[in-house]
Every structure is written in structure tokens, then in C-alpha cells.
Amino acid sequence: MTHADRVLADEQIVGAVYEALARRYPKSRSRGRLGAPAEVVLRLLILKHVRNWSYQVLEREVRANLVYRDFSRVGGGKTPDAKTMGRWGLAVDPETIKQIHDRIVQVAQEQGVTQGRRMRVDTTVVETNIHYPTDSTLLGDGVRVLIRTMKKVTKIVGTAGTKLRDRTRSVKLRLLDVSRTARAKGPLNHEKLKQGYRRLLNSTSRVVGQAKRFSYEISAGVKRARGILKRLVRIPMISPGCTDLISPGIPR
Structure with missing residues (x-):
């Protein structure tokens, strides 16, 4: 989580999430109550994906774990509820996710981790039912x-x-x-x-x-x-x- 913490502090990655949240409604930037910081939204969604949790489990774990609170920048504040985090997940659309991926590849190139021509990543595995092998x-x-x-x-x-x-x-x-x-x-x-x-x-x-x-x-x-x-x-x-x-x- 230490390496992820450094990468997620990148301004372009946080900015992409901020722009996605600002596009939810026509005047989200100037009206309505203050929302959660883009950095918090980004880190909570990353934590959910990495741990393969549901939003309900994410809410429970972040509320009870000081390490997750520190990583997600929730700190001593109130943990967002599962319904709110679900709306954030819908707001961060595929275009934003592509921007985040492109920036991560660029950061990896700059740090010499990869050349950027090819990158192998773990894909999501969906559980399915198969017949018992009799x-x-x-x-x-x-x-x-x-x-x-x-x-x-x-x-x-x-x-x-x-x-x-x-x-x-x-x-x-x-x-x-x-x-x-x-x-x-x-x-x-x-x-x-x-x-x-x-x-x-x-x-x-x-x-x-x-x-x-x-x-x-x-x-x-x-x-x-x-x-x-x-x-x-x-x-x-x-x-x-x-x-x-x-x-x-x-x-x-």
C-alpha cells in the first residue's frame, strides 16, 4: 500500500477523478453542498477494487480499520456510506478510468518500471458455476x-x-x-x-x-x-x- 499511496498522490490522476465528479450535474462545481474530496473518492474505489469488496464491506472495513482510514484519507472523519460510494463508482466512467490507466503507465515509464509498449495486468475473474466432474x-x-x-x-x-x-x-x-x-x-x-x-x-x-x-x-x-x-x-x-x-x- 506504500507504493500505491505514492502513485495515487499524482495530481493528474486525482484531477481526472475531480473532473469526473464535476460532470455529474450541470452546476456541480458551483452549487450544492460540499462533496468528498476527489482524493478520498479515488482511494476508496481503488481499495474496493484491490480487495474485491462490495460497497457494504468497504464501508465496514474502512470504519473499523485505522490503516484503511489513513490510506483513504478519511482520517478521523465520518466514513461515507455504501450508497454514496456506489454513486461515486458510477460517476467515475470508463473514459476517466482510461485516463488513470494511461497516467499510471506514464509514471511507470518515467520510473523505469516498464517501457510502456506492453504491459501484462491481472484481469478480473468472475466466479461461475460448473458441473461437478463425475x-x-x-x-x-x-x-x-x-x-x-x-x-x-x-x-x-x-x-x-x-x-x-x-x-x-x-x-x-x-x-x-x-x-x-x-x-x-x-x-x-x-x-x-x-x-x-x-x-x-x-x-x-x-x-x-x-x-x-x-x-x-x-x-x-x-x-x-x-x-x-x-x-x-x-x-x-x-x-x-x-x-x-x-x-x-x-x-x-
Whole structure:
């Protein structure tokens, strides 16, 4: 925070935030009650972003922490509420953020930290839900990727060689059957689950075998683009690691 404190004291960075706050209303500069200093607004928003907090958490942490109070220049004054800080976040528009970024790059150039031609930064990561990686769903994902790749190959080379058979629907039905059976308990359902997995593995093995034949025919030149222009397009190769569910060898 010591390094950030020195950079955020730059007049151009603070000035960009001041101009953004002054543009909120037509006469914000001359009318109305006094607002929070631009320096306080800047540092509070930076603190929120760096710590990945919500405005409610930001308000609570700054109110209770003397270090954050000193960094944000709130000091012994009243901590702004979350609703007010949310309005500040809307007022600092993308154009202002770009100005701040450009000035930070310029400061880094002046101090010899970077040459300014390229700069790698951490991007914001948004949490999202993914399905739990069960054996059945992993098999389904593998089938989906292999069939998608074989469709791309067929689009480029046409019907030469092995004909594509899309088993996406049958594999999807097997996945639903396994999922429904797995929710139930008891020895009878356990046996049904084994049968469901056998059918799923059978369908998956057929897709893998087809993918191996596609891969072999691409390397042997059986599957080739029909036109000269299409030959310039890179034909997707099927990775051997995706087809290790059955024993390797020349495709049947």
C-alpha cells in the first residue's frame, strides 16, 4: 500500500477523478453542498477494487480499520456510506478510468518500471458455476468435443473416408439415465447404475473409435480438402490423448 499511496498522490490522476465528479450535474462545481474530496473518492474505489469488496464491506472495513482510514484519507472523519460510494463508482466512467490507466503507465515509464509498449495486468475473474466432474459427465464432455472436431473436419474435407455418425443424442440420453439412477439408493439401483455406465462406455468407445479412424485417415491423406483454397485451411487434428479409452492401434 506504500507504493500505491505514492502513485495515487499524482495530481493528474486525482484531477481526472475531480473532473469526473464535476460532470455529474450541470452546476456541480458551483452549487450544492460540499462533496468528498476527489482524493478520498479515488482511494476508496481503488481499495474496493484491490480487495474485491462490495460497497457494504468497504464501508465496514474502512470504519473499523485505522490503516484503511489513513490510506483513504478519511482520517478521523465520518466514513461515507455504501450508497454514496456506489454513486461515486458510477460517476467515475470508463473514459476517466482510461485516463488513470494511461497516467499510471506514464509514471511507470518515467520510473523505469516498464517501457510502456506492453504491459501484462491481472484481469478480473468472475466466479461461475460448473458441473461437478463425475465420470459420466467427463465422458459426455469428451464425446461432445470429439464429435465437434469431427464435424469441423467433415466440413472441410467432405464425405471422403469414414462417414461421421453423430451419437450426441444417444450419449446425452445415457447421461440422463445414469444421473437419474445415481440419485436413488439401494442394491437394485446400484446394479442399474452399473448397466447404465456400461451402455455409456459402449457409446463413448464407438465415438472414440470413429475419432481414431478420422485421425488415421487425415494423416494418411485419405481425408483431404476438395479445393485449393480449402487446403490452405488447417484441418483440426484429434489429439491422441482424447482417444485413450480403447487400446491404441490402427483403427478398425
